[in-house]
Amino acid sequence: MSLPGPETLELKTSEDVVRARQRVRVCMKDQGFGLVDQTKMVTATSELARNAVDYGLGGTMRIESLEEMGRIGIRLVFLDHGPGIPDIDLALTDGYTSGHGLGLGLGGSKRLVNEFEIWSKPDEGTRVTITRWR
Amino acid sequence: MEKIPILKLGEILLVSIQVDMHDRLAITLQDDLTARIVKDRARGVLIDISSLEMVDSFIGRMLGNIAAMSQALGAQTVVVGMRPAVAITIVELGLSMQNVRTALNVERGIEMLQRAVEESEEDTTHEPSGT
Incomplete structure (x- = not known):
């Protein structure tokens, strides 16, 4: 079976977040992931x-x-x-929020995937890599 | 502007979320619902999420906010129809939804709301007067 090549989506608006979720959903379905796996990965994506x-x-x-x-x-x-995350360990703690969220974003996403990797540097940006295996 | 419709059934407001909501749409729904509770003097709010393929922390927070705001305005909120895969996911995500009443489906949700409305009416009638 040939795998589809990688693709990159822009994330600028809250509509882009919806598009990202939908794209990941389709991709997971195409690769034969079950419904719970799809839902977890789509939620982490969001x-x-x-x-x-x-x-x-x-x-x-x-x-x-x-x-x-x-x-x-x-x-x-x-x-x-963006501005980066000054304290990654703190940002991964449940309930910690720098803004208006519930503080479940990073820590919660980590629990929904098989592999989670984060890199961040003040004033340079943030990169989060997640992987889910079937 | 894109909006989620709110239907009125007696003293209950019904919302069925049929679209993949972006964050602004979720906030608009929250604002519209609180306005409608006051305008329609609603005693209950039923939110059907059976079409939602995902509930993330933002939507979870919105549901919690709606429950808290409606409570403050004298109305009860019940969320119905959560899909099993969504339930499994929100637990792992860490969303507790402990302030939100839930029911399996619309029918049970309406029963729950009607009971809650009746109870709160009894409470008011049994209150001693003139104190």
Whole structure:
């Protein structure tokens, strides 16, 4: 089976967040993920895409299908060039919020995926990579 | 402007969310509903989320806000029809929804609201007068 090539979506408005969710949903379906897996990944997408729009001054989401040692996966990379996160450990704590949210975005998304990686530097931006395997 | 319709059934306001909501639409719904509770003197709000494929922290917060605001205005809110995959996901996400009353479907939600409305009416009639 040939995997679809990676693609990148803009994240600038709250409508873009909806489009990102829908794109991830279709991709997960195409790769044969079950409904619960789809819902978890789509929910994580919504949290991270919103972070990029609201806190990262807009950014992008890269979506990639993977096949490694017979496993099928989807990897998403959320990248923004916003102010960055000064204290990542703190930002990953449930209930911590820098703004108007519930503070579940980062920590919550981490629990919804199999792999979670975050890089952030003040004044340079933030990159969050998540992967879910089938 | 894009809006989610609010229907009136006796003392109950009915909302069925049929679209993949972006954040502004969710905020508009919250504002519209609070205005309608006052305008229509509603005693109950029923929100059907059976079409929602996902509830994230933003939508969860909106549902909690609607429940709290309607409570402050003398109306009860019940959220109905959450899909099983959504329920599994919000628990892992860490959304508690503990302030939001839920029911399996619209029918049970309406029963729940009618009971709540009757109870609150009894409370008012049994209150001692003149104190």
